[in-house]
Amino acid sequence: MNATSSNPSNPEQNKNSRAPDSSTDASRTNSPAQNGDVQNSPGQQMWGGRFSEATDSFVAAFTASVGFDQRFARHDIEGSIAHATMLKECNILSSDDVATIIDGLKQVLSEIEAGEFNWSIALEDVHMNVESRLTDLIGPVGKKLHTGRSRNDQVATDIRLWLREETDNIIALLVRLQSGLLDLAEQHTDTIMPGFTHLQTAQPVSFGHHVMAWFEMLFRDTERLVDARRRINQLPLGSAALAGTTFPIDRTITAELLGFEGICQNSLDAVSDRDFAIEFTAAASILMMHLSRMSEEIILWMSAQFNFVQIPDRFCTGSSIMPQKKNPDVPELVRGKAARVFGQLMTLLSLMKSQPLAYNKDNQEDKEPLFDCVDTLTGSLLAFADMLPNITPNKENMRAATMKGYATATDLADYLVRNGVAFRDAHEVVGHAVALGIREGVDLSDLSLAQLQQFSDAIGDDVFDYLTLEGSLAARDHLGGTAPNQVKQAVSLGRTRLEVFA
Numbered sequence: 439m440n441a442t443s444s445n446p447s448n449p450e451q452n453k454n455s456r457a458p459d460s461s462t463d464a465s466r467t468n469s470p471a472q473n474g475d476v477q478n479s480p481g482q483q484m485w486g487g488r489f490s491e492a493t494d495s496f497v498a499a500f501t502a503s504v505g506f507d508q509r510f511a512r513h514d515i516e517g518s519i520a521h522a523t524m525l526k527e528c529n530i531l532s533s534d535d536v537a538t539i540i541d542g543l544k545q546v547l548s549e550i551e552a553g554e555f556n557w558s559i560a561l562e563d564v565h566m567n568v569e570s571r572l573t574d575l576i577g578p579v580g581k582k583l584h585t586g587r588s589r590n591d592q593v594a595t596d597i598r599l600w601l602r603e604e605t606d607n608i609i610a611l612l613v614r615l616q617s618g619l620l621d622l623a624e625q626h627t628d629t630i631m632p633g634f635t636h637l638q639t640a641q642p643v644s645f646g647h648h649v650m651a652w653f654e655m656l657f658r659d660t661e662r663l664v665d666a667r668r669r670i671n672q673l674p675l676g677s678a679a680l681a682g683t684t685f686p687i688d689r690t691i692t693a694e695l696l697g698f699e700g701i702c703q704n705s706l707d708a709v710s711d712r713d714f715a716i717e718f719t720a721a722a723s724i725l726m727m728h729l730s731r732m733s734e735e736i737i738l739w740m741s742a743q744f745n746f747v748q749i750p751d752r753f754c755t756g757s758s759i760m761p762q763k764k765n766p767d768v769p770e771l772v773r774g775k776a777a778r779v780f781g782q783l784m785t786l787l788s789l790m791k792s793q794p795l796a797y798n799k800d801n802q803e804d805k806e807p808l809f810d811c812v813d814t815l816t817g818s819l820l821a822f823a824d825m826l827p828n829i830t831p832n833k834e835n836m837r838a839a840t841m842k843g844y845a846t847a848t849d850l851a852d853y854l855v856r857n858g859v860a861f862r863d864a865h866e867v868v869g870h871a872v873a874l875g876i877r878e879g880v881d882l883s884d885l886s887l888a889q890l891q892q893f894s895d896a897i898g899d900d901v902f903d904y905l906t907l908e909g910s911l912a913a914r915d916h917l918g919g920t921a922p923n924q925v926k927q928a929v930s931l932g933r934t935r936l937e938v939f940a
């Protein structure tokens with residue numbers, strides 16, 4: 439693609455620009471030079487004199503979307519080929535005409551893919567750029583392609599085809615990330631770390647269990663995207679401008695050719711609906727919120743104060759002034775980028791909230807937020823798919839931190855309950871034991887039997903089996919618990935569950 443050719447500030451290019459007029463799509467001339475008859479534009483009549491041409495160029499550049507919607511070129515052409523094929527099947531266009539049109543469209547695509555296509559702002563958007571070039575290449579027969587179609591149903595189709603593909607890429611990245619997490623969790627079912635509530639040491643957990651919590655978050659995200667994909671994958675084409683078309687089209691043919699699993703049922707809704715984009719962005723926002731939470735943990739855990747994990751150097755940068763620094767740039771940036779995706783969700787919701795049926799030019803503003811959302815999410819997932827499974831826990835530090843926080847206090851209380859003490863009383867007893875531990879600067883398991891027994895005669899010498907970290911983990915041995923054998927089972931079940939998305 440020629441980057442300068444779609445630059446709104448390029449006066450050379452804009453001198454042939456014209457005020458966009460959707461009603462003249464089909465009748466427009468096929469060369470950019472003929473297209474931009476500024477003399478006849480309303481701008482000329484209204485403003486007159488030397489201002490009019492400048493204003494018209496500005497309006498053309500201001501209203502054009504080709505600078506960004508050329509990203510749809512491949513999908514636009516794919517949609518046009520299916521549309522033309524349908525017109526042939528329904529005897530609306532002749533086989534010869536459609537064969538010529540399809541050959542021409544393929545040639546346009548190869549020019550675009552080779553970077554030889556001259557994008558023109560005067561032609562407003564990807565749809566008219568492609569169609570104009572088609573007619574340059576194959577002659578007047580190219581002008582028949584737009585029969586029974588409008589840019590309104592065309593753009594809605596392009597967005598859906600494009601977003602379907604991006605959603606599939608994102609789902610594939612999510613699956614890669616999750617299977618990496620399963621491997622990591624499997625290696626660390628017995629690695630002990632403090633589990634936190636209120637960011638205070640709460641109870642010992644397996645690091646593998648923590649990793650499997652991340653897996654669950656991402657699994658729901660994947661389900662949400664798979665579900666959103668069903669509503670993305672519906673065909674708007676055939677709705678034409680808003681009311682349908684007078685030609686005897688068969689939308690099931692187009693849907694089948696394009697791999698859509700359904701057809702938008704109402705033409706007014708089909709050209710104006712952007713729910714699917716909002717839904718995608720909402721699912722993306724929840725996913726980015728998850729990546730941000732994981733980032734936050736990694737950032738905390740990499741600090742000298744925690745010193746729980748390392749991530750490979752390739753995800754970090756140094757400081758230009760402090761030689762000792764290894765900054766967790768990638769997780770920090772992903773945490774920051776979550777804000778952007780939330781913003782794009784708000785942009786799309788706000789964009790749609792006041793629009794009457796059916797298509798309004800406002801809708802052109804749907805693309806950049808959606809592109810930014812997809813790009814931000816894809817980039818974040820690419821980084822995470824490599825980074826997250828390559829976390830190395832500092833097992834000794836994690837263990838030492840768990841020992842420090844009286845993480846087995848609940849285990850001692852549960853032990854007392856099993857020996858006949860009511861839970862509230864047990865809670866009180868253990869509180870006293872913890873206070874003694876704090877005074878002495880030792881863990882519960884370092885207190886002597888005599889020291890413990892001064893708080894309750896329900897304590898026997900078997901108590902130490904329950905005060906070890908391993909004992910604490912192993913005791914939570916039920917579905918969803920942190921016992922290492924439960925985590926092992928969660929991992930193997932996770933592998934089976936993930937197969938649904940593969």
Ligand code: ARG
Binds near residue numbers: 593
């Ligand atoms: N560039 C336009 C968009 O992105 C295409 C549809 C234009 N339709 C119209 N009636 N002006 O929404």
